[in-house]
Amino acid sequence: MVCGINIDQALWKKWRDQAYRRFLEDIEIGYVDPDIVPLIQTIFSKKTIFSISSCSGRIVAVDTHYPWIREDASIIFKKHDEITIQELLKIFETPIRYRCWIIVSGPILHIVAQSLDASKRLLNIARSCGFKHSGIISIRRDGIVLELISGTWTSLLVKEGSELLIDRSKAPYVLNTINAILKEGKRRLHRLEKALRAEDL
Amino acid sequence: MVCGINIDQALWKKWRDQAYRRFLEDIEIGYVDPDIVPLIQTIFSKKTIFSISSCSGRIVAVDTHYPWIREDASIIFKKHDEITIQELLKIFETPIRYRCWIIVSGPILHIVAQSLDASKRLLNIARSCGFKHSGIISIRRDGIVLELISGTWTSLLVKEGSELLIDRSKAPYVLNTINAILKEGKRRLHRLEKALRAEDL
Numbered sequence: 496m497v498c499g500i501n502i503d504q505a506l507w508k509k510w511r512d513q514a515y516r517r518f519l520e521d522i523e524i525g526y527v528d529p530d531i532v533p534l535i536q537t538i539f540s541k542k543t544i545f546s547i548s549s550c551s552g553r554i555v556a557v558d559t560h561y562p563w564i565r566e567d568a569s570i571i572f573k574k575h576d577e578i579t580i581q582e583l584l585k586i587f588e589t590p591i592r593y594r595c596w597i598i599v600s601g602p603i604l605h606i607v608a609q610s611l612d613a614s615k616r617l618l619n620i621a622r623s624c625g626f627k628h629s630g631i632i633s634i635r636r637d638g639i640v641l642e643l644i645s646g647t648w649t650s651l652l653v654k655e656g657s658e659l660l661i662d663r664s665k666a667p668y669v670l671n672t673i674n675a676i677l678k679e680g681k682r683r684l685h686r687l688e689k690a691l692r693a694e695d696l
Numbered sequence: 697m698v699c700g701i702n703i704d705q706a707l708w709k710k711w712r713d714q715a716y717r718r719f720l721e722d723i724e725i726g727y728v729d730p731d732i733v734p735l736i737q738t739i740f741s742k743k744t745i746f747s748i749s750s751c752s753g754r755i756v757a758v759d760t761h762y763p764w765i766r767e768d769a770s771i772i773f774k775k776h777d778e779i780t781i782q783e784l785l786k787i788f789e790t791p792i793r794y795r796c797w798i799i800v801s802g803p804i805l806h807i808v809a810q811s812l813d814a815s816k817r818l819l820n821i822a823r824s825c826g827f828k829h830s831g832i833i834s835i836r837r838d839g840i841v842l843e844l845i846s847g848t849w850t851s852l853l854v855k856e857g858s859e860l861l862i863d864r865s866k867a868p869y870v871l872n873t874i875n876a877i878l879k880e881g882k883r884r885l886h887r888l889e890k891a892l893r894a895e896d897l
Contacts, residue, residue: 500701500812527842561848561850561876561877561880562847562849562850563828563847563848564847594873600873611701611835615835618833618834627764628829628845629831629833630817630830630831630832630833630843631831631832631833632830632831632832633819634816642831644829646763646764647761647764648764648851649762649763649851649853650849650850650851650852651851651853651878652850652852652869652870652873655866655869655873658866658869659866660862660863660866660869660870661861661862662861662862662863664858665859665860668853668856668859668861669853669861672795672853672856675762676762677756679762680724
């Protein structure tokens with residue numbers, strides 16, 4: 496059985512041009528996280544793929560029942576870089592309603608490929624650079640959408656209501672781990688950029 | 697541009713039969729987590745998909761530098777069900793070498809679809825049941841492999857070397873959250889089973 500994937504190349508190209516204009520605008524406004532700019536530029540230099548959204552990884556403190564719930568969640572703190580002990584202790588002290596979670600996310604990218612072949616090659620490269628949870632999330636007439644994610648992720652439960660669960664004196668241990676996880680994500684990002692630069696995709 | 701996906705139906709069928717025999721054997725040995733059996737049976741009752749591996753979700757305590765590292769990691773505790781306060785306190789007390797992480801995973805399934813159309817329909821159903829991180833991870837001659845994952849996941853840093861980071865007196869809060877996350881994963885599993893049962897796939 497042959498199931499044809501019919502990607503309209505004109506539509507793909509149009510989407511690519513839009514995405515590229517948006518990327519340049521976002522850099523100008525200061526929307527784009529500087530750590531990810533070289534990678535996105537490398538992606539846009541390729542013939543068969545482009546990027547529609549990306550994050551280089553970040554540390555976020557959220558007041559929410561569970562880390563995956565967005566409704567009624569309040570962001571207490573957000574940084575795309577390593578945090579300091581003062582910032583961590585301030586998170587501990589911030590009054591909350593539900594639970595305080597510190598979420599360290601690794602890099603995430605959404606890429607649109609021109610063909611199935613390009614998608615497969617990109618997936619192989621991504622996986623070899625530590626983006627183990629990558630896959631095709633949508634097959635559309637104007638392109639194949641891929642999500643590239645690394646597994647460098649954690650969510651620490653810090654507080655429940657007014658009860659601080661982690662002892663203040665243990666904050667330095669938590670800080671080291673959080674920052675090391677963020678750095679590992681950024682390392683994988685650089686590995687991906689290097690691998691893509693070397694590839695004729 | 698049409699990129700043909702050529703799935704060899706005889707190979708797909710052969711793989712399906714193997715997977716089904718393996719599933720029956722695994723039930724007999726007691727390998728299969730009972731919570732997931734009805735869903736896997738439902739999947740095997742369909743004409744266009746079958747399951748190759750699955751987990752209904754679990755609570756694991758691991759001694760490792762980071763939650764994603766498998767090499768040199770030791771599993772201290774593992775349960776596919778809610779845990780008790782005694783079990784949690786025992787995890788707190790277990791001596792470790794690196795860091796103790798309590799990882800609560802949601803359900804994860806690997807499914808092989810016969811066609812692109814079946815893959816797309818399955819992805820839509822899965823996403824609507826809370827399996828938000830689902831995608832196609834591989835396109836092979838003998839089938840399209842999909843990974844269905846829910847975002848109900850957390851990893852709590854409990855201990856660094858001999859330093860317990862969470863106060864023992866706060867263990868009941870941690871326990872409630874861990875068990876609630878596990879239960880939410882199982883709820884999504886049942887939702888998926890119900891949705892698939894109703895679908896002609």
